[in-house]
Amino acid sequence: MDIRHFKTFKSIVEEGNFSNAAAKLGYTQSTVTSQIQQLEQELSIKLFEKLGRNMVLTPLGKELIPHANELLSIVRKIESLGTCSDNITGDLKIAVAESLMSYKLQNVLKLFKEKAPNVKLSIISMNCYAIKNILLNGEVDLGLMYDVGHKNDNLTSVTLSDFNLSLICSPAFEQENLDFCKPNQKINTSLIINEVESIYRKILEGYFFDNNIFLNNTIELWSIEAIKKCVASNLGISFLPRFTVEEELKNGKLKEIEVGCSDEKITAIYAYHKNKWISPAMSLFIQLVRDDFNIG
Template structure:
């Protein structure tokens, strides 16, 4: 079996689309189709079921996939081991979320840009469930999570830091200055938040479900902060994302303690052999994110 054919098979099996696999690999779609047929012919089995415009793996394809991934990882490890270049090189697909990309990762991204220019970081904006699924499928090399749970099926994960949250309001909001706020005290407040699926948004909504306050969705953190500053409601956000506004007085932290704790984590597929440049990324993420965290 040619490694090139197994690489193409793994990509098609991951995205379940010949068209998308061709685009990702830089091939014509006919070339991808031909490579899969060559692999099926050499093995004497069908690897995909064609269901109209959709495809899915056959039982034989399911059995082959982990071997294809392992052989691809071994090939990458071998290339790294014998490479003559002194500098680390390669591409890293990183799953992340807006709050981490904007407020936790700039130092890490800047460090790699200047120190390791041959390492190409591709940031993929996704939230928890989607990030975990992409890691299990091998679409992402590593992924940043912000979750209350630190164990994830099929993944290795490392806690980088707890992520403090702040319930914020505009300076003229009626809840500003009140002490010992409870969830019931927030029942009459209008809530401003990012999209569903965001971990702190979902946990906050679940905590207040008994009182069912309405949520005004702004999508992004920056839009959410502007809406809160304009007096449209209150929002629960990572403290690192509102640090500048709290310092300037544009936003005020309310006296309410979230009954849950989130942890910023870095994860990758369990059993995956990380190439040298990916291991370097993990090491520097561990160092830089921890250094800038409140407990770092």
């Protein structure tokens, strides 16, 4: 029997359906269905039955739940034998999107250093498209980034969280007569933003293009902190993950502007090559990330 099949079964029970379990595990729905079918064949029982449009647990499926939980608990204990803090050694190479690195991973990095002091941790910060490429090439062990679409079957990816985006300006910015939700206009200001391949830059520029909105020019910077300081100095506006500007919005150093793409979200994920051996160091880091994002 494949332990992964029991993990999939447990996820379906916890998430309520096959599609949510697939999203949680980073699988396609057909993979989840196939794993459950294999488990049913191995156990010679029917775990789910279709009632209307829904797949529901059979009585035997319900009976399996406590046994699956007990089995997976024992597996976790066995897996932890090789992950005692003092025993973890080796190298771990991670690529991270800058905003996640600066604002979401500090606690994870602190705990990892405490739990695995003998691991040589290497971290590089780059845009999400580049992270995806070096994961496929095997240049790093793990990537923490935003989902940029174009699913690749050679990568295993797991969703961490969705994040809101915010169009920001200086409190001194004269916005009374400006409406960023109105199409067909030229606005006398600059866009201060990251490199061209930034996923949230693509969202805003796509919205401006579709609505025929033009700004004076674009100031391209590679540091979110530098972008925020330039915006606070009223050199232009920017479009960033809201969690990166929450402190400045609270203390009044920045203001939020309504824009037609404000309801867009970006999805943070972690990913690794499907053939990658998950070392004890990598396993620990992933678990700390999952704990920090409250992923079961």
